[in-house]
Amino acid sequence: MLANLPSPLFVVDEHIRLRTVNPAAEQLFGASLNMLLDRPLSDFLPAHATILDLIRHVAAGGASVSEYGVELALSKGETIAVDSHMTPILETPGHVLVVLHPCSVARRLDQHRVQRGSARSVATLAATLAHEVKNPLSGIRGAAQLLEPSIGEEDQPLVQLICDETDRICALVDRMEEFSAGRPIDRQPVNIHQILEHVRRIAESGFARRHRIVEHYDPSLPDVEGDRDKLIQVFLNLIKNASEAAQPDGGTITLSTTYQHGWRMALGTSRERLHLPITVEIKDDGPGVPPDVAEHLFEPFVTSKPRGTGLGLALVAKIVHDHGGVVSYHAGEPGAVFRVSLPANRPNGRGGREQEEAAQR
Structure with a gap:
């Protein structure tokens, strides 16, 4: 052997x-x-x-x-x-x-560093668009509404089309603005299983009501040091993607958590080591991600969905990075597996911030 x-x-x-x-x-x-x-x-x-x-x-x-x-x-x-x-x-x-x-993992970390730079570029672009595009669009929408009473009934759909499209573009810019640095993360000890349970209830009562959600949790998992609301946003996005990829009726989404003792990663050529023992996996039984898309999956504006904007997974990557963690995609058999690795909370409050600084470098 x-x-x-x-x-x-x-x-x-x-x-x-x-x-x-x-x-x-x-x-x-x-x-x-x-x-x-x-x-x-x-x-x-x-x-x-x-x-x-x-x-x-x-x-x-x-x-x-x-x-x-x-x-x-x-x-x-x-x-x-x-x-x-x-x-x-x-x-x-x-x-x-x-x-x-x-x-292999270190190579993905270098890709995540590139993704982080891409997220910052999106934030800069959003700030520019908010001024150069979003404000004029509001004027265009207002002008269309003023014209509406004076045009014939047959042209009314055109006015509605102008309003709908300006609203869509403004909403896209709003989503891009989510990449801005904003306020620092409100770090508290967070039970990751409570977050997953909260997200599961939302999913089962809405977008995943036709799917079966299976849970395989490590009951001894320690807390994560992070922002509860932002982590909910991460897993809500990942589980929603899994529900859209899973078999339409009766598809299965599997949530699992594990603790990997001694699991450490280097970021590029840095001497810093990221200690990320807490791993959460979201798996679906769908067709998976096309190979040509998988390598750039967490970059802004990359998507395999016909009507996707390509910002959801990029935002997931940004939030996970802000927590000092790593998110990655793996091909399942069948389906797709998204793996989120996070640092454990330390009683003295250290560790998470150190790893975030290492990730930012």
Whole structure:
């Protein structure tokens, strides 16, 4: 089994000497099994490598750690980005199992950083449109209403068309203005399950009344430090999208929560690590998102809906980022899965703000 794993896997002892190495790890280090076994890992990595520090941390603390977006400089001069997963081997004290995967989550984090910049651009554009477009549109609508009494009945639909279209454009600008920075988030300890229950009741009494909503919750989940109303807006939007994508009659929407201990991610090349142990997933059984749209799904004005504006998921991404979290899309089997990862609330009030600052950078 280990020999067939495509990801590099190795075991080190208490002196961080290599004890087990699979073929993928041989390829990674550019050395054969005989050359690697019983050799210090530091012979194949720089002395300051993050991987070495993480292994020491796992060996000393006895808890598993996942670190995403680790820059791994190899002795042969190559530098690669990997997602690393490390766990102590309980049966052999001091030994640590290390699995490395090609960087995936970190790449999505870089995409989210681009999305955040896009959201700021939308806010600037909205402010311009409010002045240059929205105000003149109000004048056009008023002029159309003044003309209405003096035109014939056959032209009345044209007046209504002018009013309807100006209202639609003004509403679009109003939605874009939601991307503005506004007031800072009112951070309080929030029970994510209470938020999901509130959103579920709204959905079942309205847009998702013909669907079945299934819940798989981790009852031991700690609170999130965040703004209750804004988080409701996030999950209301995601569940509404799921209801529109699910099978029309009898479709299923699955809500699940999990706690991922030791789950940490790097933002780009920053040394900051985001600790996002709380994960909420919203899954539907619809057709999924077209591949050409999925990569840009959280960018403004990107949508797979015939009449969509492409602002709903962009706003979701902005709110989640403001909370120091990450939202991502994954293809389901079938359907779509939207995953929101958030920081846990800390009793001393620290943590959430630190991660928000890291996300903003």
